[in-house]
Amino acid sequence: SYVLTQPPSVSVAPGKTARITCGGNNIGSKSVHWYQQKPGQAPVLVIYYDSDRPSGIPERFSGSNSGNTATLTISRVEAGDEADYYCQVWDPEVFGTGTKVTVL
Amino acid sequence: EVQLVESGGGLVQPGGSLRLSCAASGFTFSSYWMSWVRQAPGKGLEWVANIKQDGSEKYYVDSVKGRFTISRDNAKNSLYLQMNSLRAEDTAVYYCARGIPTRGMDVWGQGTTVTVSS
Numbered sequence: 327s328y329v330l331t332q333p334p335s336v337s338v339a340p341g342k343t344a345r346i347t348c349g350g351n352n353i354g355s356k357s358v359h360w361y362q363q364k365p366g367q368a369p370v371l372v373i374y375y376d377s378d379r380p381s382g383i384p385e386r387f388s389g390s391n392s393g394n395t396a397t398l399t400i401s402r403v404e405a406g407d408e409a410d411y412y413c414q415v416w417d418p419e420v421f422g423t424g425t426k427v428t429v430l
Numbered sequence: 431e432v433q434l435v436e437s438g439g440g441l442v443q444p445g446g447s448l449r450l451s452c453a454a455s456g457f458t459f460s461s462y463w464m465s466w467v468r469q470a471p472g473k474g475l476e477w478v479a480n481i482k483q484d485g486s487e488k489y490y491v492d493s494v495k496g497r498f499t500i501s502r503d504n505a506k507n508s509l510y511l512q513m514n515s516l517r518a519e520d521t522a523v524y525y526c527a528r529g530i531p532t533r534g535m536d537v538w539g540q541g542t543t544v545t546v547s548s
Contacts, residue, residue, distance in 0.1 A: 327492070359534030361475070368525055368541055369467075369475065374534035412475050416531040419465070419489065424474040 330413055330422035337428045338403045346425045348396040348413030356415045358396040360389060364409045372411075373398060405429050432456035432537050434526050439542030446516050446546070452509040452526030452539055460484070460504040463529050466511045468522035469541075478524070479511065493519075516546045 331349040338344040348358065358376050361369040371380050373389040376396065386401045400407055408429045413422035438450040450466070465480040479490045479500040488500050499512040509526050523543050527535035 357532050361535075363475070368538040369527075369535075370538070371534045371536045374536070375532050378533075380536060410474075414475075414477075414534065416529075419477045419480060421467075421475040421477060 328415070328418050328420050330415065330420055332411075332413060332422040332425045334423070335426045335428065337430055338400075339430045340403055340405060342403055344400040344403050344407070344427055346398040346400075346411050346413075346427070348398070348422045349394055350396075350415070351394060353394055353396050353415065354392045356391075356417070358389065358391045359414045360387075360398045361412045361414065362407075362409045363412065369412065400427070403427075403429055434528065434537055434539035436524065436526050436539040436542035439524065439544045441545045441547065442516055443548050444517060444546055447512070447514045448516065448544060450511040450513065450524055450526075450542060450544070452511075454507045454509065454528070457528070457537075459502075459507040463531070464500075464502060464509045465527045465529055465535060466500060466509075467525045467527055467535070467538075468520075468544075469525070470519070470522040473522075476522075480529070481509070513544070516544075518546050520544060521546045 360373040362372045363369040376391040377389040388399045411425045433455045435453045466478040481488045481500045497515045501510045523541040525541045527538045529535035
């Protein structure tokens with residue numbers, strides 16, 4: 327089965343940049359989507375098709391995908407960005423293991 | 431307003447059955463793939479099943495194949511998940527979500543909780 331591996335946690339100071347990786351075999355050949363989930367809430371799509379942002383998502387959120395790694399980058403991190411983040415691909419449909427982002 | 435509302439969750443004994451429903455509104459339901467995604471307590475997201483716009487294709491995670499059935503009624507703007515032979519490990523919050531393969535799952539319901547316990 328296809329596995330997407332993320333670091334369990336990432337810590338970042340306010341105003342700095344957080345980078346969350348998503349590793350998968352030849353993931354660069356797939357479309358990668360990213361979700362933010364805050365405690366007790368449903369996930370929210372923050373990046374789709376590797377690097378596109380849905381309307382309403384700040385430009386601080388960006389994505390890239392190449393080779394065996396996709397990356398979600400959060401620039402100028404704010405306290406409100408503290409959440410769990412998941413990558414996801416289709417065909418096969420699978421979510422990454424999830425990364426908890428802590429704002430110091 | 432684009433909205434998905436799940437219902438049907440509850441407490442069920444191991445080996446029992448439950449049918450989840452997801453009511454869609456505010457968009458053309460028949461134009462979208464629909465998925466069920468679950469999250470066990472304290473765990474990550476797990477895709478469970480999805481269904482093509484016209485219901486002609488259905489896919490399942492291995493752990494639920496033969497026990498769960500996804501279906502939809504486009505005339506009623508509704509998505510369903512029939513869950514049989516439930517196990518303790520099926521305990522989770524179940525979300526329905528609309529999606530397009532190249533655009534991800536852009537609308538999610540609030541979730542419905544399924545607890546499998548004796």
